[in-house]
Amino acid sequence: MNDIPEADSPEAGSPAARCLEPAALVRTEAAALEALAKRLEGPMAEPFQRAVDLVVRCGEGNGRVVVTGMGKSGIIAQKIAATLSSTGSAALFLHPAEAVHGDLGVLMPGDLVVALSASGETEEILRLLATLKRKGDALVTFCCNLNSTLAQASDVALDCGVEREACALNLAPTASTTAMLALGDALAIAVSLRKGFRAEDFAELHPGGKLGKQLAKVRDLMHSGDEVPVVSVNTPMTDVIYEMSSKKLGVTTVQEAGQLLGVISDGDLRRLLEREGGAALSRTAGEAMNPHPRTIAAGELAATALAILEERKITSLVVVDAGQNVEGVLHLHDLWGVELI
Numbered sequence: 001m002n003d004i005p006e007a008d009s010p011e012a013g014s015p016a017a018r019c020l021e022p023a024a025l026v027r028t029e030a031a032a033l034e035a036l037a038k039r040l041e042g043p044m045a046e047p048f049q050r051a052v053d054l055v056v057r058c059g060e061g062n063g064r065v066v067v068t069g070m071g072k073s074g075i076i077a078q079k080i081a082a083t084l085s086s087t088g089s090a091a092l093f094l095h096p097a098e099a100v101h102g103d104l105g106v107l108m109p110g111d112l113v114v115a116l117s118a119s120g121e122t123e124e125i126l127r128l129l130a131t132l133k134r135k136g137d138a139l140v141t142f143c144c145n146l147n148s149t150l151a152q153a154s155d156v157a158l159d160c161g162v163e164r165e166a167c168a169l170n171l172a173p174t175a176s177t178t179a180m181l182a183l184g185d186a187l188a189i190a191v192s193l194r195k196g197f198r199a200e201d202f203a204e205l206h207p208g209g210k211l212g213k214q215l216a217k218v219r220d221l222m223h224s225g226d227e228v229p230v231v232s233v234n235t236p237m238t239d240v241i242y243e244m245s246s247k248k249l250g251v252t253t254v255q256e257a258g259q260l261l262g263v264i265s266d267g268d269l270r271r272l273l274e275r276e277g278g279a280a281l282s283r284t285a286g287e288a289m290n291p292h293p294r295t296i297a298a299g300e301l302a303a304t305a306l307a308i309l310e311e312r313k314i315t316s317l318v319v320v321d322a323g324q325n326v327e328g329v330l331h332l333h334d335l336w337g338v339e340l341i
Contacts (some may be wrong), residue, residue, distance in 0.1 A: 025166040025174075030307055032162040032175035040186065044159055048187070051156045054138045055191045057088060058112040063137055065091040068099070069116035070124050072173040073142075073180065077116045080184030087202070096124035098195055104128065107135045114187075115141045118160065118176045120148020129153055142180050158183060218305050219298035221335065222328035223249065224321050228314040229329070230255050231264075233286030240264055240285050249331050251316040254289045258325050260318055262289030267314075295320045298327050306335045 040048055055065055065084050069077035077093055084091035094103060098163045106114070113136040115125055120143040132139055133153065141154040144161040151157035160183060166174035202215055230249035231240050231254055244252045244266070254262040264285060272280045272288050280288070296305055305317055309332050319328040 028164065028166040029175045029178045032179045035163065036160070036179045036182060039159055047156050047158060048190075051140045051158060051187060052190045052194060054112055054140060054156065055084075055187065056194050058110065058137055059089055059191075059195070061110050061137070063090075063108070065089055065110060065112050065114060066094050066136070067091060067114045067116070067184075068094045068096050068125060068128075069189065070096050070122050072177050073116040073118060073122070076177050076180045076184065077114070080114070080116075080188065083188040084191070087188050088195055088197040089188065089191055096122070096128055099128055100124070104131060104135075107132070109135060109211060110137050111135070112137050113139045113224075114184075115139065115150060115154075116180055117141065117148070117150050118144045118173060118180075120145045120150040122150070142183055144176055146213035152275060167242075176229060182273060201314060216302045217298065218296055218300050218302060218317075218319055218330055219328070221302055222298065222330040223247075223334070224319075224328035227329075228326060229253060230326075231285045232256065233261060233289075235285040237269075237281045237283050237285070237288065240288070241269065244269070247302055249329055251318075251329065251331075252285075253318055253326055254285050255326055260293075260295070260320055260324050260326050261286070262291040263293035264289050265314070265316065293318055295324075296330065297321070302335055305330055311334070 058065060065081070066076040067081040067084070068074070074093075074095065081091040081093040092106065094106060096288060113132045115132070117125055120141070126149055129150070139153065140156045140158065141150050142160045143151040144159070145151060146157050146159055146161075147178050148322040160176055160179040162175040162179055164170050165172060165176060183201045192245075227247065227249075228248055229243045229252035231243050231252050233254055233256065235243075237253075240252060244250070246266070252264050253260060255262065268288060268290055269280075270285065276283075294312055294314065294317060296308065296319055298319050298321070308317060309315065315332045317330045318326060319330055320326055
């Protein structure tokens, strides 16, 4: 990192120092992450696994992970709490300054505290230390100084130390907060893997937006009840066309007592008219239907349905149960925003 001046260098406060190449600053943070990775493969492997054990044990006892930090570390702490929550571990952020004015009441017996402090001497957190140790199940800390007061008081202290900050003055928390963020992500994902967290679990916690739709189940997106177009095998083609037009799904199911017998799509109807002209209108649904349509179960992922539609070059799938009873219809338009996974 010779291209970054030391804090006490004559160049440190110069315009040149303030205009360092952005790539050099990013490489400083990348070097901090690489050093963190090596510690996780070496001396920090065992304490990291103990931290994972503590978080898993906390969840098994219906406890929560309470993440705290001040200033920049506090912002990282909020993100770590959010990541833990979204990957199956109940977590919340506790602002240490607000905690001394009553917010400490959120901490319950059985909760695990994760405290972030680069120095390990953050005054607002040290003021809470006795209460955190008394009320919480355990204390895990992310520190850059393992000899600090906070690290020494912890059940597990994880080293976030960096060779230098990306700041030209080596002062503003930059590389150190990047290391904390990466370590928090590693902890959350390791815990989720230990718990056997699945895509289905993730979908339940992310019902909104593009991500939620990608992991949604077919039953969450399909048309059901009166929205499903239905005709019988004896329905005249004029009535079949009316049913398809009124339900606006480009398809109709052919059923008997709720069981799927076949499907007529816009494409089937168009091909029939091309072959037979006006005589096609004298046909019944049973004569025009596809008796072997592609179907899908309601419990399948929406992304799976999208893959089938794209592979078969069709626009609708009939949703059936194990007995071929119709549960709904899924249209390509219902899958807008879904991506293949």
